[in-house]
Amino acid sequence: EAAVTQSPRNKVAVTGGKVTLSCxxxxxxNNMYWYRQDTGHGLRLIHYSYGxxxxxxxxxxxxxxxxxxxxxxxxxxxxxxxxxxTSVYFCASGQANTEVFFGKGTRLTVV
Amino acid sequence: xxxxxxxxxxxxxQEGENAExxxxxxxxxxxxxxxxxxxxGSLVSLFYNPSGTKHSGRLTSTTVIKERRSSLxxxxxxxxxxxxxxxxxxxxxxxxxxxxxxxxxxxxP
Numbered sequence: 001e002a003a004v005t006q007s008p009r010n011k012v013a014v015t016g017g018k019v020t021l022s023c024x025x026x027x028x029x030n031n032m033y034w035y036r037q038d039t040g041h042g043l044r045l046i047h048y049s050y051g052x053x054x055x056x057x058x059x060x061x062x063x064x065x066x067x068x069x070x071x072x073x074x075x076x077x078x079x080x081x082x083x084x085x086t087s088v089y090f091c092a093s094g095q096a097n098t099e100v101f102f103g104k105g106t107r108l109t110v111v
Numbered sequence: 112x113x114x115x116x117x118x119x120x121x122x123x124x125q126e127g128e129n130a131e132x133x134x135x136x137x138x139x140x141x142x143x144x145x146x147x148x149x150x151x152g153s154l155v156s157l158f159y160n161p162s163g164t165k166h167s168g169r170l171t172s173t174t175v176i177k178e179r180r181s182s183l184x185x186x187x188x189x190x191x192x193x194x195x196x197x198x199x200x201x202x203x204x205x206x207x208x209x210x211x212x213x214x215x216x217x218x219x220p
Binding site: 058100 | 144197
């Protein structure tokens with residue numbers, strides 16, 4: 001069974017602080033993705049990666065950085081968190097032309 | 112522009128009725144996947160279906176590439192089917208996966 005694990009599952013951060021969301025996959029997939037989900041917008045792609053060392057901008061990258069230090073790990077970094085970044089964040093992994101697997105999500109609140 | 116359009120945006124059924132959810136896309140694609148999500152819940156994969164028809168219990172997914180559409184049919188709906196249904200596709204040559212905004216389904220007893 002494909003496994004994608006996100007941590008933390010819940011996070012409260014202060015405005016201006018740094019937040020790192022972590023994602024680990026045991027599927028040996030090349031591609032990994034970070035999305036945020038907000039009411040009225042569905043899931044929007046923030047950053048994605050084709051493999052270790054690569055990161056690509058998605059549709060809404062502003063205010064976010066990503067890091068892919070290994071095949072298994074993909075992090076989303078908010079250097080200066082803002083209340084507008086309060087959301088639920090989902091990580092996913094997949095291979096080209098195959099099914100994508102999602103983590104359970106991280107609920108981030110920036111106060 | 113919007114690459115993936117889902118319709119209807121919301122749907123209310125009486126238990127036992129059937130539902131047809133649509134996903135239309137403006138590009139050629141490598142993959143198509145349907146997900147189910149309860150409010151506040153995680154994404155549950157229903158089908159990976161880049162072309163043709165697949166069945167799973169009361170659910171059927173049909174993707175017609177040349178017409179740039181995919182559908183999800185729910186037969187004999189149950190109250191436990193209530194939630195949001197999302198389609199996601201990987202446009203050709205991008206390796207991105209983009210989502211529609213979903214169909215919110217409510218099945219009444």
